[in-house]
Amino acid sequence: MSQSLHLFTPSTLSKQCYSYPKPSFPTFSRRFTVTSVRFSSIRACSSDLDPSSSQVLLASDNGKGGGVLTPATRPPAQAVDSGSIEVDAVTEAELKENGFRSTRRTKLVCTIGPATCGFEQLEALAVGGMNVARINMCHGTREWHRAVIERVRRLNDEKGYAVAIMMDTEGSEIHMGDFGGPSSAKAEDGEIWTFSVRAFDSALPERTIIVNYDGFAEDVKVGDELLVDGGMVRFEVIEILGPDVKCRCTDPGLLLPRANLTFWRDGSLVRERNAMLPTISSKDWLDIDFGIQEGVDFIAISFVKSAEVINHLKSYIAARARDSDISVIAKIESIDSLKNLEEIIRASDGAMVARGDLGAQIPLEQVPSAQQKIVQLCRQLNKPVIVASQLLESMIEYPTPTRAEVADVSEAVRQRADALMLSGESAMGQFPEKALTVLRSVSLRIERWWREEKRHEAMELRDIGSSFSDNISEEICSSAAKMANNLEVDALFVYTKTGHMASLLSRCRPDCPIFAFTTTTSVRRRLNLQWGLIPFRLSFSDDMESNLNKTFALLKARNLIKSGDLVIAVSDMLQSIQVMNVP
Ligand SMILES: Nc1ncnc2c1ncn2[C@@H]1O[C@H](COP(=O)(O)OP(=O)(O)O)[C@@H](O)[C@H]1O
Ligand SMILES: C=C(OP(=O)(O)O)C(=O)O
Ligand SMILES: [K+]
Ligand SMILES: [Mg+2]
Structure with missing residues (x-):
């Protein structure tokens, strides 16, 4: 040649x-x-x-x-x-059927949970176009995650896929514990619930929620608003009794285990001692060691506040994982991460627009512009960027998305984000494969439209x-x-x-x-x-x-x-x- x-x-x-x-x-x-x-x-x-x-x-x-x-x-x-x-069978088939030009450009990340952890389920996701499997260390045991990693590896080895594994740390933001027995609980309007930092040996008393952060009862004040998952359920603090914080439910809703908690005073997010919590907790360090040992491809760090923690983690990985190269992804989901955005992205190997928590930390109407800014900055700095959370939230329960969700997915594709991510839709939803199909077909359609219109950016x-x-x-x-x-x-x-x-x-x-x-x-x-x-x-x-x-x-x-x-x-x-x- x-x-x-x-x-x-x-x-x-x-x-x-x-x-x-x-x-x-x-x-x-x-x-x-x-x-x-x-x-x-x-x-x-x-x-x-x-x-x-x-x-x-x-x-x-x-x-x-x-x-x-x-x-x-x-x-x-x-x-x-x-x-x-x-090359894997799916890419090969896609190339043969549609020719080069119509292969999908936007990559797809699926969070693996109880709905998708079996070998056949993982294979179905790979066939459906999953490029990266994400495991969220907020949930499940290390043994559970190890088994998932082994299955993905087996899938790659046996069937030629190149599905990468991303381990996502729990981070030390404030969240609720598990409920012991039931997998969720309903809080009704006006009900009084206790948020406690005590350790309970036996079953939890009724309407009691464990909070993972010891300083919680000291940081909140009577009159504060307590938001579960950015406002899915809302409480008002009415009394503080030592380690127990009594709250009245003001916006009823479903409480899911380990849901994120934020508290607000006079319309602003309270950031007191909780803001001093380390980005990487001691449990996260153990999870990171686990990830290094298992040879995961990406480690995503929750609630990154500065570039320092990324640099620290990267040198930690370099010292421990000599022959494997693990990329570090910064999750942009806090006010501090937006403030220090450029230095964080420069230090990282990629970023995630973690809209779930981000939407609980900044006013919701600011999330779209934050997303665009993060996506564009990552592109400038040549770092892959993932748009995550609630892309197809309704598909956790329904077999078809809302029109608004399709528009949201389209917007992320139009912004030319590297990847889109499913969370609950694939981890515990009823229609994981259908949700992936929606991401795939919307991506393909928007990409084609873009090319047909010859819209060079x-x-x-x-x-x-x-x-x-x-x-x-x-x-x-x-x-x-x-x-x-x-x-x-x-x-x-x-x-x-x-x-x-x-x-x-x-x-x-x-x-x-x-x-x-x-x-x-x-x-x-x-x-x-x-x-x-x-x-x-x-x-x-x-x-x-x-x-x-x-x-x-x-x-x-x-x-x-x-x-x-x-x-x-x-x-x-x-x-x-x-x-x-x-x-
Ligand atoms: N490994 C797991 N084991 C059990 N449930 C999981 C697991 N991973 C995810 N889930 C479920 O899927 C939901 C959505 O996942 P994700 O968005 O990653 O977590 P979170 O809701 O904590 O931000 C979780 O709330 C949890 O109910
Ligand atoms: C992806 C996110 O993080 P996690 O699911 O770990 O809360 C998010 O907050 O949008
Ligand atoms: K996480
Ligand atoms: Mg988050």
């Missing part, structure tokens, strides 16, 4: 780049064996790269290629083994890399994505060892799908959270020509691509862009 190419020659430059101003650096003609950018992208690169460095830009009119070449990026020739390619992506080499990668990816849109290519191919180059391409949200080839199963699983990436595991070398030949042969043999398909390829070994038809 790659050919012996000429560097820029004055004649080709003047012939092919006639519409562009002449470059401000010298051009040479010499023979080189390299792979190679179309002129629009050469231009995009050349205006932004440092012309005083020793890099050269390459272009040719015969090989449809170009690139940025530094001595260090010249590839050593290497033999390629004839291994196989790993006008988001100006800033340079984010700290090194010059990072900047080159960013320029290559944005040029490749722009070319892919303009030329209406069938797919972008990216060969990436760490996954970084794939995420840079995903960040551009191109019209076509991105086939991301990576050498390890753990990177393949992690890429499964990112918009538009179809991750494959493939062993490849530093020689792009043989990588491409091998990939074409393997994909053609499985009928995943055909001769004549137009592909643009980039890699993080050789900083180049190639445009070619599948032979």
Whole structure:
């Protein structure tokens, strides 16, 4: 595929780049064996790269290629083994049935609970498009979670899926305990309930709720409003008797175990000593150790307040999980996390718009703008972002969503969030698979609509890399994505060892799908959270020509691509862009 190419020659430059101003650096003609950018992208690169460095830009009119070449990026020739390619059956079927262009770009996260923890149920979710399984350490025992992780791993091993596992910490915000026996309780208007920080040996007295935070009875005052789950049930504090806080129910409703509690005074959220609780509690640290031991792919941290805790956790993980790379996801669900948003996202490997708790901490009408801001900032900073909670809440009970819920899902897809998440809908709802189907079909429809209307988003992506080499990668990816849109290519191919180059391409949200080839199963699983990436595991070398030949042969043999398909390829070994038809 790659050919012996000429560097820029004055004649080709003047012939092919006639519409562009002449470059401000010298051009040479010499023979080189390299792979190679179309002129629009050469231009995009050349205006932004440092012309005083020793890099050269390459272009040719015969090989449809170009690139940025530094001595260090010249590839050593290497033999390629004839291994196989790993892709799951669902992606394979989707690619075959609908062709490249209509594969789903928005990724789907399902919270696993009693409704979905069995092997067959997990398999049904994988078939339905689950990319990431989330386990919430607020609920269930570690043994229960371990069994779920084992089943997901078995599913991956036996059926070729790359379902990633995300462990979500409990966090030390205030919440209610379990009710002992019953799984829920109803609070009626005017009833008096006791919220207690005492430990009860035997069964709980009637209308008593345990609060997990010892300082609770000291922090609240008579007259405070107590909100369960951001207002699903509301109480007023009427009396404080040592460890017991007596409250009158003012908005009746269903109390669910471990529901979050906030208290409000004169219309504002009270943040006293409870605001000093550590983001990661001692129980969370044990759960994190468990997650590291189990080799989960993502750890999501609840109620993050600052970047410090993320940095701390990342170094903790680096010291303990030497060979496994666990990504840290910051859950944005508190006032402090909004205040320190940029530094938190910069420190993290991704973020979650945790609208459940966020909506209990800020006025509900501010949640949509917060969501948009978080999604856009994550995109700027190249971090995957998940929009979570209540997307299809009514489907916990009903087989079909409300129109408003469909509109909410559409909005998140339209914002081009990386992923959408199901919580109660998949964990304990009656219609987990149907809920997933709704997410999948709404995503597909909105994505297609977006492409049909050719709505290229006008988001100006800033340079984010700290090194010059990072900047080159960013320029290559944005040029490749722009070319892919303009030329209406069938797919972008990216060969990436760490996954970084794939995420840079995903960040551009191109019209076509991105086939991301990576050498390890753990990177393949992690890429499964990112918009538009179809991750494959493939062993490849530093020689792009043989990588491409091998990939074409393997994909053609499985009928995943055909001769004549137009592909643009980039890699993080050789900083180049190639445009070619599948032979
Ligand atoms: N591992 C589990 N075991 C039992 N129930 C669970 C589990 N995970 C989730 N659930 C149920 O699903 C509901 C929704 O999940 P999620 O949104 O993750 O938690 P929460 O409601 O605590 O924020 C929970 O309230 C709980 O009832
Ligand atoms: C996802 C959320 O966190 P959790 O389900 O753990 O409360 C949320 O609050 O929206
Ligand atoms: K949690
Ligand atoms: Mg939460």
